[in-house]
Structure formats: structure tokens, C-alpha cells
Amino acid sequence: MSTLHDIALVDGSVDVSATFAEAAAALSASRLAALAVVDEGRVVGLFTDEELLLGISPRYLDELRHTAFLETELPSLRERARDVREEPVRKHMRRPITIELEGSSMHAAERFVHCDEGALPVVDDHDRFVGMLSRTEFAHALLKRLSEGA
């Protein structure tokens, strides 16, 4: 199985000094499910659509399992969205899982199968950020490669 060199990567990253609002805008513009949070070229965290959703939701949402009865917007939703805007993205990032550019596609596939993130950062031999790989793009590229080879 070959490496990831022929699969298109996207430059989906934000600097670690960015605010939550800047990271949210960058995530939306990238059309990816996650962005790499980068400090001097190294991936220090991941900002995913889940962090975005949890960031703008009341913090207890994560503890709730039943909300079908809710018909209106929660009062705290607006306050929370307002408060969170200027918070640093580093407060809202998760520990990164990375894929090596020189690693096999099968290893990348295993990573994607076992993690929740819809996109993962790809790093080079020196652990420097190269680009984001979306799970969907990766799966399509793999399918295409296998069909062409068949």
C-alpha cells in the first residue's frame, strides 16, 4: 500500500494565538470537520466541529441525554456565544492525533476508523504540519486508486 503523497491535502490550520471566533470562521471557510492548531509549524491541538458546537452551547449540554422537549432557544445560548468569542482557541482544542505523510494509506485508514475526527493533520518526518486530510477525501482517493489499479 502506497503513502499519502498523491492524496490532496488542504491547508486547514489556525495559529495557537487565534481566538475562538477566528478559529470558528476558519473552520467554516475550510469546509473541513477539523483544523490543526499550529504553533511555529508544529501541531499542538485540534479544533473540531465538536469543539465549535460545545463552545457555543451551554456547558451542561454534554451532560444531558434527553432534550426533545425543548422548543425554544435556551436563554444561556446567546450569552455563551457572546462570551466565548474572544476566548483563546487553545482553551477549546483537543489533543491532536496526526498522520505521517510517509506512512501507509492503511495506517491512515486505521487512524480514521478509530477516531471521531472527520479530518486529521498530516505531518512530515520532522513532525511539521503539512496539511489536513479529510476522512471523506481520503476514502474517495483510496477508492479511486484501488479502482484504477483493478
Next chain:
Amino acid sequence: MAAVAVVVFLGALGAIAFEWAHRTKIALLGAAVVVLVGILEEEQAIEAVDWSTLGLLVGMMIIVGLTERTGVFTYLALRVAQLSRGHTVRLIFLLSGVTGLLSAFLDNLTAILLVVPITLLLADLLRISPIPLVLVEVLASNIGGTATLIGDPPNIMIGTARPELSFLDFIVNLAPVAIFTLLVVTSGLALFYRRQLRIEPERAMEVERLDAAADMREAPYVKRSLAVLLGTIVGFFLHAPLHLEPAVVALVGATVMLLVAADDVEDALERVEWATIFFFIGLFVMVGGLEEQGVIDRVAEGFADLTGGSRSLEALVILWGSAAGSAVVDNIPFTAAMIPVVDSLQADGFDDAAWWALALGACFGGNATIIAAAANVAASGVLERSGKPISFLGFLRVGLPVTAVSLLIATLYLLIFQL
């Protein structure tokens, strides 16, 4: 070797109280040391574990975990808010009553994990601070849990350690005093918080308009899950005449629940809080080490000397001592260590009053500090993750007076009805 056993146990209690690591890690490390240094042989360590307590806990965790999916607990909490119609005092009494009832028949830790998240949402909808409501629930859960054999971990341990005490015995001897204490404490809390929690009428109307049963209509196996839960509770009432241990009732209930209301057994078993189960295992092994090395007997002898053999004094020292011990450490390890002490004191004959004193002391003592009971720790964890943390002193300010009042009531109860 006895000194090593004491150092291991007290070291573990200190480490748990100061939260140096997760309590399960500490308890398992203590148990490992007990076996590795030879305080207990491997076989003795396995025998020291009270498998009935673990069976009861696992069974109830499966039953309640699968019932939680039905949304019935969310329904109850919402109905409480709706029935309060914006009256703070009524809201406090209803929340306290429902939490106390759920604690008595599910267990207080589970009850807290079920009601606190929905309370945060309710407080948000009503635009009031959730902290007083959560405090009321925590205090009510520890008092309500006192009422039954399955309501609070100390009672589970006492009930399984002494088969002479049935589920019904717990209810007959503890439920009346628990209900009375809950009423007194809730009245005090309602007086204390009624000015802090002002609900605007239009917010109360918004909550009244909500369709409380919406989640139950979407959920799978609602009727089956509730039938199994209720059947299990009936089973607890009948366990003595049926000659079944409470653990067997809970495990049979859990098995029926898995058969009729769980599509995926692995998913269902994930609802067991394995960290709690392993915490108990570590604890039982450490206490087994204390017993084997004669430490428990020596403590019991010292205790008997202190009370001069007076039955009343003995029960009252157990009551207040257990409450103080639970407040400082955690009522689960404290009760685990106290059960063999009380057992040892009863060499001349079984006396249930001492057991009720231990149950009341450990359960009511669980309200004194934020670390005194598993339910308190769980609630403060939820509050912290929700961005509304409560400090140790903030809890103490309410918890300590509540505990003092509860213990005074328990003292009078023991003196008038049990001694």
C-alpha cells in the same frame, strides 16, 4: 505487619481526601501493597472482597442505566418544575422529594447523576442560579438514600455484610427518620434560599408549556424498562421471604433487563461504572488486611473501653463518630472499616441498633463536606464541567449545619425508638 496495614489504609484515605489521584487508582494501589507485602495471602484477598455488594451495585447500574434511556427521569424532573408553577419553596420541596425518593430506590449516586444535568437546564430556563437547587438535591439524596438498603453505598455494604437485616428492616427502621429529617432539612433550605431564587412568572409559564413526555415517546423499550425496574424494587421488598440476597434480586433484574430491553449487550454493560466497582474491590482488600492483622479487633476493644459497655453510649458514639469520619474521608471507606468494628463489638449477641447508628451516621455524615459522599463528588464534578463550580467552603457552609441537624434528629430517634 499490623502497622503496615494501618499505614496503607490511612495513607489511602489521606490520598483520597486530598484527591492526589483518582480514588480507584489509590484503592487498587493500596490493595496491591496489601497483597505484595504479605499482609494478606492472595486467597485471603479474594475472600476479603464482598462480592454481594459488587453484585448489587452492578445489577442496579445496569437496570438504572437502561431505564435512563427511556427519558423517564427527565420527565419526572420536568414535571416537578412544572408543578412548582414558579413558586420557589414548592420547587425546592418537590426537587428534594423526587431526589430523595429516587435515591432511596435507585441509590443516591445514580439519582444525582440523573437529576443534576436536567436541573442545570431547568435553572437556565427559569433564569435562576442552579447551585442552590443542586445543593438541595445532593443533601436530599444523602438523606433519602438513608431510607433503604440500596439507597446509599454505606447501607448496601451494611445490608450485605449482615444478612439478618432485610430490605424491609432497613425501611421500617430508617425510612421514618429519613423522611422526617428530609422534611426538616428541606424546610430549612427553602427558608434559606427562597429570597435568592426568584422565578419570573413568564419563565415559569415557558416551562409549564414544555411537553415533558416528548423524550419518552421517542425512546425504545419504555414500558419494559420501567416494568423491570419496578419488578426489581418489588423483589427487594420480598427478598427475605424468598430467601434471596438483595444482590441476587438486582442481578436477576439486570439479566431480565438485558434480555427484554437491550439490543446490544456490550453497550448495556458500558453503563456499569467500573471505576466504582474496582474502587470497592481495592477497599475491601485493604480492610481485609486490617482485619487479618487484628487491627479491627484492637479498635473495637478501644471502642468498648471508651463506652464502658453502655449500649446507648456505644450507639451514639458510632453515630457521631461515623458522621465525623465520613465527613473527613468518604463514607464508603469509612463504613467498610467500621463494619468489622461493629461486628467485633457484637461478639455477645446481635444488636440491630448499632447497625442503624452506623447507617445513620455514615449516610447523614455524607452531607457534611463535598468529599464525604460519592454523590457530592459526582455533583460537584458536573457543576465544574458546566462552568458553575462550587467550592469546598461553599458546600461546607450548607452541608455542615444540615448534617448537625440531621444527627440531632438521629440521636433523638435512636434514644427514643432504638435504645
